[in-house]
Amino acid sequence: MVPGFVQLGLIALLFQLTIIGGFYGYLRYRHPVADSSTRRRVMKVLAGGACLLAIGQAAALGALGSLMVTPLLSFEQALFIQDAGLFLTLVGYIVVFAGFVLHSRASVS
Incomplete structure (x- = not known):
């Protein structure tokens, strides 16, 4: 059984991914990129992010959620994994932003 805040967090994660995909679909529809290699590169950067x-x-979410179900990790280990996950999330958002910048630069020229 997964704690409720983990379930709510996963729903929020799916919502964020839907927003990113929808925004990219809108940009791709309104401002298409003619070069297929650039389009492929933008798609790889966005998907990677x-x-x-x-x-x-x-x-x-899983690190702190595991403390409530079965304590496989110590509290310090769970906080370290949480901090590493948040850092990875920040890097992911930066890469997604870079993908949108690549798309906007390619659609202008």
């Missing part, structure tokens, strides 16, 4: 932020948030 989305994977990083999903893994980071899931790790951060």
Whole structure:
């Protein structure tokens, strides 16, 4: 059984990924990129960033959620994993932002 805040956090994570995908779909529809290699690179950067932020948030939620179910980790270890997950999430958001910047620069030229 997973604690409620972990379930709510995973729903929020899915909502964030849906927003990122929807925004990219809108940009792709309104401002298409003619070059297929640039389009592929933008897609890889966005997908990589989305994977990083999903893994980071899931790790951060799971570390503290595991303390409530079965304490496999000590409190200090769980906090370290949570901090590492939040850092990975931050890196993921930066990569997603970089993907949107790549798309906007490619669609202008």
